Amino acid sequence: MRLPALVFAGLIAAALAAPLVAPYAPERIDLSMRRDAPSAAHVFGTDELGRDVFSRVLYGARVSLEVGLFSAAVAGASGVAIGGVAGYAGGAVDAVLMRATDAMLAIPRLPLLMIAAVVLQPSIPALIVLIGIAGWMETARVVRAEFRTLGAAGFVEGARAAGAGHARVLVRHLLPNAAQAVAVSITLAVARGILLESALSFFGVGVRPPAASWGNMLYQAQAALSTEPWLALAPGAFILMTTISVSLIGDRLAAGAMKN
Amino acid sequence: MGDPVSPRFLARRFVQAVPLLFLVSAVVFLLIHAAPGGPLAIYLANPNVRPADIERLRRALGLDRPLWQQYWTWLWAFVRGDWGYSFSDGRPVVARIVERLPATIELVAVALACALALTMPIGIGAAVRRGRWFDRAATIASMAGVALPAFWFGLLLQMIFAIGLGWLPSSGRATPGGGGLVDHLQHLLLPTAVLAIVLASGWSRYLRGSMIETLSQPFVAAARARGVPERRVVLRHALPNALGPLIALVTVDAALLVSGAVVTESVFAWPGLGSLFTEALARRDYTVLMAMLMLSASAVVAFNLAADVAHAIVDPRVPAS
Numbered sequence: 001m002r003l004p005a006l007v008f009a010g011l012i013a014a015a016l017a018a019p020l021v022a023p024y025a026p027e028r029i030d031l032s033m034r035r036d037a038p039s040a041a042h043v044f045g046t047d048e049l050g051r052d053v054f055s056r057v058l059y060g061a062r063v064s065l066e067v068g069l070f071s072a073a074v075a076g077a078s079g080v081a082i083g084g085v086a087g088y089a090g091g092a093v094d095a096v097l098m099r100a101t102d103a104m105l106a107i108p109r110l111p112l113l114m115i116a117a118v119v120l121q122p123s124i125p126a127l128i129v130l131i132g133i134a135g136w137m138e139t140a141r142v143v144r145a146e147f148r149t150l151g152a153a154g155f156v157e158g159a160r161a162a163g164a165g166h167a168r169v170l171v172r173h174l175l176p177n178a179a180q181a182v183a184v185s186i187t188l189a190v191a192r193g194i195l196l197e198s199a200l201s202f203f204g205v206g207v208r209p210p211a212a213s214w215g216n217m218l219y220q221a222q223a224a225l226s227t228e229p230w231l232a233l234a235p236g237a238f239i240l241m242t243t244i245s246v247s248l249i250g251d252r253l254a255a256g257a258m259k260n
Numbered sequence: 261m262g263d264p265v266s267p268r269f270l271a272r273r274f275v276q277a278v279p280l281l282f283l284v285s286a287v288v289f290l291l292i293h294a295a296p297g298g299p300l301a302i303y304l305a306n307p308n309v310r311p312a313d314i315e316r317l318r319r320a321l322g323l324d325r326p327l328w329q330q331y332w333t334w335l336w337a338f339v340r341g342d343w344g345y346s347f348s349d350g351r352p353v354v355a356r357i358v359e360r361l362p363a364t365i366e367l368v369a370v371a372l373a374c375a376l377a378l379t380m381p382i383g384i385g386a387a388v389r390r391g392r393w394f395d396r397a398a399t400i401a402s403m404a405g406v407a408l409p410a411f412w413f414g415l416l417l418q419m420i421f422a423i424g425l426g427w428l429p430s431s432g433r434a435t436p437g438g439g440g441l442v443d444h445l446q447h448l449l450l451p452t453a454v455l456a457i458v459l460a461s462g463w464s465r466y467l468r469g470s471m472i473e474t475l476s477q478p479f480v481a482a483a484r485a486r487g488v489p490e491r492r493v494v495l496r497h498a499l500p501n502a503l504g505p506l507i508a509l510v511t512v513d514a515a516l517l518v519s520g521a522v523v524t525e526s527v528f529a530w531p532g533l534g535s536l537f538t539e540a541l542a543r544r545d546y547t548v549l550m551a552m553l554m555l556s557a558s559a560v561v562a563f564n565l566a567a568d569v570a571h572a573i574v575d576p577r578v579p580a581s
Contacts, residue, residue, distance in 0.1 A: 103283035106560040107553065111522055112291070114541055115549055119294055195409055199523060202411050203538060218412060222527075225415060225430075226423045236412035243407035251403075 004248035011242055015061035022055035027210050035228050045230040047220065056212040057234050063213040064242065067128055068194035074132025075193070076186040079139025080175070086140065087147025088170055098144070101137045109134055110199055117205040127206060131193050139185040146178035180257040187250035191243045198239050214239050273568065277561045284557040285338070289331050292546050338554060344547040348540070353551045356536065363433055364520045364532030370448060371455035371521075372514060378460035379506070383467025388494055390472060398464065405461025414454045414527035421450060431529035451528040455521055459513060467506045474502040504574045511567035512560070519556030 014021060030050035038045040044053035086097040113134050116122075122130055150156065151174075159173050175182075200206030201215025202222075209216060214235040221231035318324050322333060337344070343353040386398040422430030428446050429435065435443050474480065475498050483497045484490070520533025529535060533552065540548035 099279060100283060103280050103287065103557075106280060106284055106557045106564075107287065108519055108522075108556045108560070111519075111537060111553055111556065112287075114522075114538075115553065116291055118541055118544065119291060191407065195407075198409055199411060202409075203526070203541070205541070218415065222415060225419055229419050229423070232412070232415050232419065236409060236415070239409050239412065240404070240407060243409075244404060247403055247407050 004245040004252070007241060007245040008249060011061060011238075011245070012065060014058060015065050018055075018058040018062055022052075022058045024052040024055045026056045026059040026212050027051065028055075035224075037228075038230050044234040045228065047228070047231055048224065053217075053231060053234055056217060057214070057238055060212040060214045060217060060235060061238065063124065063207055063211065064194050064197060064215075064239070067124065067131060067197040067207075067213075068190045068242070068246075070128045071131035071135065071193035071197075072186050072189035074129055075135035075189045076139050076182065078133060079136040079185070080143050080182060082136060083140030083143030084147060084170055084174070087144035087151070088166070088174065090148075090151075094144070097140070101140050104134075105137050110196065113196060113200060114203060114205055117200055124207060124211075127197065127200070131196050134196075135189050135192060139182060139189065142181045142185045143178055146181050147174050150174055150177050180253065184250055184254045184257060187246060187253055191246040191250070194239065194242055194246070269572075270569070273565050277565065280561055281554075281558060284561075285335055285554060286331070288550055288553045288557075289334060292550055293327060293330075334550075338551070343551040346540075346548050347545045348543040348548075353547050356548060357533065357551065357555070360520075360531065360533045360536045361518075363530060364525070364534065365517055367448065367451055367455065367525070367530055367532060368514075368516045368521060371452045371459065372510070372516075374452055374456035375459035375463060376510065378456065379463040379467055382460070383464040383506075384471055384494065384499065386464070386468040387471030387475060395468075398468070402461040402465050405457055406465075408458065408461075410454055410458050410523045411527050413457070414450070414524060417450050417453060418527075431527075433531050447530075451521075451524050451530050454524050454527075455516075463506060463509060463513075466509055467502065470502040470505050471498060474498045477501075500574075504571050507574055508567040508571040511570050512563055515556070515559040515563040518559035519552075 018026075028051060030046070033042070033046050033050040035048055036042055036046040036050075042052050042054065044057060046052055047056075082097055082101070086094040086101075113130060116130050116134075117127070120126065120130070156169055156173060159169050164173070197206055197213065198215030198218070201213045202219045204216070204219055207213035207216050209220075217235040218232060221228070221235070224231055322330055325333075334344075341354065343357075345351065346353055346356055349356075382398050382402075386395040389395050418430045421428045428449055429443075430450075433444070433447050435447075475494070477498075480493060480498050483493050488497065518533075520535075520537060522534040522537050524530070525532050525534030526538045536548065537552050539545075540552070
């Protein structure tokens with residue numbers, strides 16, 4: 001079943017091609033077409049400013065996927081660095097880094113990010129970094145555990161005895177062996193990043209209007225649930241479609257990792 | 261071996277939790293003070309507040325002192341239970357939190373119970389019928405539940421049951437002026453559904469996994485060979501051995517009792533700690549936000565400790581010393 005990968009690839013393609021595919025400009029206001037129910041001209045309807053919801057969903061995909069993918073990259077890179085050093089160095093370094101990991105895991109992630117977003121008023125790149133550094137802990141734990149197991153396997157000692165430096169052992173010998181586990185944890189971080197961005201934007205502290213993101217479209221929809229329910233349907237359905245396909249890809253990767 | 265949970269184990273875990281909360285408090289404190297203009301930034305933007313007043317407030321709140329001194333003062337006061345006064349209404353933070361606690365405990369306790377009631381049949385059933393349609397359906401449902409944005413799920417339920425069908429109220433804890441038990445339960449139903457379904461999705465996957473593992477153990481085959489009825493094999497022999505990880509997970513999630521379900525409560529305007537958090541966020545009420553984040557983190561640490569203890573009591577294979 002390659003369906004999840006196809007769906008995810010389709011979403012990325014739609015996001016990249018948004019300027020070509022979108023029937024309207026996402027911020028084009030048309031006051032004669034306000035609050036229109038879905039029709040042939042506006043397949044997902046229009047909002048209270050007459051903006052086309054379908055076009056905004058497409059442009060919103062750019063923001064959501066950008067935040068999801070790049071925040072996962074930040075989370076993965078910092079997690080690999082911290083977990084790798086902890087697992088390789090062991091001893092006091094390991095103890096300190098793992099206590100820091102535990103501390104970060106004890107702070108509820110969404111509330112922490114909500115406060116950070118209010119305090120720092122981040123742009124989209126800053127939001128990516130924030131969500132990324134709030135998500136390094138899982139990868140760090142996985143990498144540390146892998147490195148500890150691999151370190152006991154003996155080939156690290158062999159490489160060291162053959163004259164390889166610490167950096168070389170880490171990057172050339174340990175990291176490739178932990179690659180599958182890292183891939184699984186980064187996939188999970190993509191889904192989490194998308195959910196976190198949409199939640200932050202839903203609470204009005206993430207991606208700020210007039211830029212469209214799936215989360216802030218739902219924030220806007222909340223006020224008009226009884227009169228324009230279509231505003232709430234499409235953005236949420238797209239979030240769900242994205243997170244489900246990413247989780248299924250992660251599941252497949254994890255199953256593959258178990259076999260090896 | 262004697263006592264499954266030795267006092268030494270408890271003492272060591274307790275001592276480990278102290279530096280953990282120390283680190284947490286430093287992160288929380290530095291974050292709040294990272295705001296340009298510090299915690300008073302909201303007044304700086306207000307043209308009705310004179311610079312002299314801000315200066316006076318700054319001195320009164322001790323914000324003119326070095327950062328480490330402020331941190332130390334705050335932490336020491338926090339540990340003694342002096343959590344300061346709310347920026348938005350001037351009342352003690354502790355009072356604001358305590359008055360919201362009952363609503364959160366009610367919602368979360370009912371949701372935890374409902375989530376368990378969903379998890380047991382789904383998790384066990386999926387493990388027993390592994391690979392068959394029930395398992396597949398349960399797997400798809402639980403994957404969707406985990407991937408579902410809780411706030412959107414809440415909006416959908418409001419649209420269907422409150423606005424569309426008109427069966428249930430869309431928000432709040434009781435009809436103003438009215439009330440009574442039925443009214444109360446009607447308000448409770450939708451937020452409970454959101455929270456319980458999200459929790460049960462994660463839990464049932466977990467229970468399914470540990471049940472499948474346990475059912476493949478030799479002692480289960482031995483019980484079957486002795487002619488023990490299948491129902492008894494599953495429920496009396498396998499289940500108790502598979503419950504350990506689930507109990508640990510449920511205990512960790514029970515920290516929501518003290519931290520509040522931020523998303524669910526806010527969507528349904530349920531007047532608990534989660535709503536207090538988003539209200540404080542909208543008003544930049546930093547004393548309330550700091551206290552709540554510290555409280556949540558302490559709850560997570562405490563409930564994690566409780567989960568380890570519970571796991572050790574239920575499953576003698578887990579070393580607790």
